[in-house]
Amino acid sequence: MKPVLQKILAVLAGFPLAVGLLFFTFIATWLGTLAQKDIGLLEAQHKYFESLVYIGPEEALFGFLRFPLPGGMLLMSLLAVNLVLGGIVRLRKSWSRAGILVMHTGVVMLLVAGWVRLEYAEDGSIGLLEGERGDEYVAFHEYEVAVGEIGAEGVVREWVVADEALRAASGTSTSTASFAGQPLRLTLSGFALNARVVPAGVMPGTRSATVDGFSVQTLKPEAEAEFNLPACYVTAFREGDSAQGGILWLGARQPWTVRAADRTYVIELRKRRYPLPFSIELVKFTHEYHPGTNMPRHFQSDVLVHDGTGAPQPQRVRMNEPLRRDGFVAYQHQFRDTGSTQLYSELQVVKNPADQWPLWSLIVMTAGMLAHFVTKLVRWIVRETETLQAGATR
């Protein structure tokens, strides 16, 4: 058993695996970059860089040749193992290899930072008009179905059906959601990531299911995933009453209204919302263009941060200078001139536990690379000088 384990370890720590992994990571990066033209960045990211295996290239060679190839997740996981075993643990420890050891440690830190970002980070945006205040941000690529009970003063309680349950309702599958103590149960089906609602039967590709003469027509996902408009069918089962069918669509102007046991609910499909532990109030938005052009030169948001513990704190958010607080970072993302006196500013909000890890890994890697490559440079200069002197002597 021991020799087998040693052989496995030798393979996992070996140079052939390292070179192979780096080569296939190169191939995945190349094909994933070209694929963005056909399937958009987000789709390419999932398919090529976050997968174990993918079939590529997107445009088949000679019109028919495509291959199963290792995906980014598999490659980078193995690379981390290979680095730790071969580049750190089994690396012959000597002063001449100290730089390599440090360099590899930095790369492992970077890979771990990337994994933490992928698994645990949340991001979205918060858009505010001047004078507005917000305490939640909206995800870019995640969705949810929100069910709100209407009272005398609008929505009094709210429940959500999460993104995972919504996406599970695609194809022939359905998702069911019930809400404690409420006389309402929802069944979701026919989820499409990008769709539009059309009169039934008028467009090719329209699904057979219809609601009030309308169907969900599935569309190709947008290259810019933010512009996708998902849709699904929903059936509301009301206590003591018949079921009612509807269509939920991100592009709908109004939520769907359902009455059940003398209660009124509004149901909508929307982008997922995440709460912030503080609220942001946009006091003033300033923007400048390069004179005589429509090219932005500078834009910034002056905000007040309210955390409920004291006086609101003023903060300026501008390009390359984000607001950092409680593990969240808000970046000046974009703005819109609404044509009114009030300007609209959008801040990108990110919660990433590994926020500054890449910087630390860069410092470590740089130290290692400097130690290693400067040593090599000096050796090369010495050798070349000696060769030159030997030639001159001859």
Add this chain to the structure above:
Amino acid sequence: MSARNLWSFGLALVWTGGVVLGAAVQTPSAQTPSAHASTPTDAPRRTAPYDTELVAAFERLPVQSEGRVKPFLAFTEYLLLRLNERRSFTIPDSEAFGELAGQRLSSVEWALDLMLYPEQADTYPVIVVPDRDVLDLIGLSSIANTKRQRHSWNEFGPGIERLQEYAREYGRIEEDKRSRIQNLAVYLFHDLVEYHNLRSAFAVFSGRYSGPRAQIVTGAFTDGDGVIRPTDSLRRLDRLAEVWRELSAKTEPGATAANGGEEADSIGQVIGWTGEVMEAAGPLAWLPPAATGQEEWLAPKALFDGLLRDGNEVWDVRVGAIEHVQRFADAARNPVALATAGRAFVTAMREMSSPHAAIHDIDAEVSYLRGDWFGKALYCFLFGFLAAAASWLRLRSKALYRVTWALGLAGAALVVWGVVQRCVLLDRPPVSTLYETILFVTGVAVIVALFIEWIGRRRVALSLAVLLGAVGMFVAYMYESHKGTDTLEELRAVLRTNFWLGVHVTTVTIGYSATLLAGFIAQVFLFGKLFGAKRDDPAFYQGVVRMVYGVLCFATFFATFGTIAGGIWANDSWGRFWGWDPKENGALMIVLWQLVTLHGRMGGFFRNWGLCLMAVIGNAVVAFSWWHVNALGIGLHTYGFDASLYAGTMIFYGTQGLALGAGAFACWSERRALASRSVDPDVAPAKRTLLADV
């Protein structure tokens, strides 16, 4: 809207009559003041060269264009480059051009001709049409059939209107989805609009009002010779507007001459004519703003609007500038008076602009443009390469070696000086645009190659330094000519002021440069072996391989550092370290390829041949990252999109493919020859599984 602004708006409506409003692209003819403008029948012609001081003064005239204040020289150079694909224009050696035949005009001299002697300049064949199909498209088959690529404004004639229709139609199609001819039609029309805008920038001010004059108009202009010039009207515009308002307020709509309508109409006609003249002077913004805090410079039309809005008290100094231009335009027939009036105009404008910080670098920019450092560097490198080539033929010639060194160093110094001047002028790191990457990549490659030569003295790196310097400067020249836009351009907000951005672009570009250098040194190995050069000197090839390896290590350091620094910048700007954007991926691919090569070398999979072949592929990887991704038309921060770059990239891939093929063939030949002798010194005796033989 205040009452005053309301009146201004009413006045504007009076004179806008024939001007096309809301058109996406204004037809050149729409801007010509037609109403009541006297057209000179005997247009002035230039017969003598310009006074050199006048030209030098105009080079330094501050104007605002493309978001920044720049010298007139910069404006005209890039306009002429767009139109003529050259920075100067030589008048054809034909009798039709009289005394000026064969004269070479600088861009400013050509612009002065266009502004002061438009009828004459309209005969200059200065507009390049790169494809005759465009001329056929707009019904100009007669000139399409000539061999010339350059045509005069007059030759376009009625074709301009057809071109406008096509440009409008094609303009609705996204740029990367248009055919080549459609793109050329759109670009040509835009170029002609710019030509026309400059054509009328000064000449219109020599016009005279020739419309109806009611008694009130005659009474208002009693202080001169009775002739009403644009500035006569501008000097009293607020009073004229006041009178017009009073008369209009008293007059019923549709009033006739009998009840005061004629007087209001007559005043309105003068104001309207003045507005048309100011509109026809085009969008060239050469009037500094009234207050020092303001940044947007004014075209004459904006001055007219300002006078109506704020009154003469605020804007009278700027009317003085128009008077200078008017005197300058009037002096077109008298070279001596022209020189005096021109210099006085530029002096007045520079004084007027002096409170504005934006003009402080004008003289430095003129010095940069006139210096043409990169053009001079190109010549140094070219001659250096000739000297290097000669020295290869006569290997022992120390003189040629020294000449190559001197020219290489001079070229490098010129590139560095040019890049430093750009940094000072723009107040930003050396690399922010695609054009700047060419300069920087070339400069770094040359300096690193010269350093290697200084250490090793094998003549290989020196020859490559001057060759790559010449190629790099030529590519920079071609890119600039192809784009035809100001290379000292302003940047979008996200590309300004960030430490990590400056570190990233600089270091990653050094990585590009060194990777390319390693690839080209490797080609010395491959082609040397292919052609049997230095067959008896294995130490030479060992030295070359050490160079390739050393430069690759250098490249790996900078490419890796630069790529991660880019991620840190992205994290600071958008909150994400890595977004799989094509440009990011391109940089990562370079790093990965270098790591494959270096680890392959360390693992014994690649030896001399393998290392050199991998380095050549590295060149293609750099081309993908540097140029190809820009042609993909996707990504968040890919800069310098240009589909036409695609062809150039493909050609480069082709050359590297040839080098790779030639190298592989040479490797195979050598292995076969050695195998026949049962000796293979380049293959390690231990078992090698993966590419061990290469």
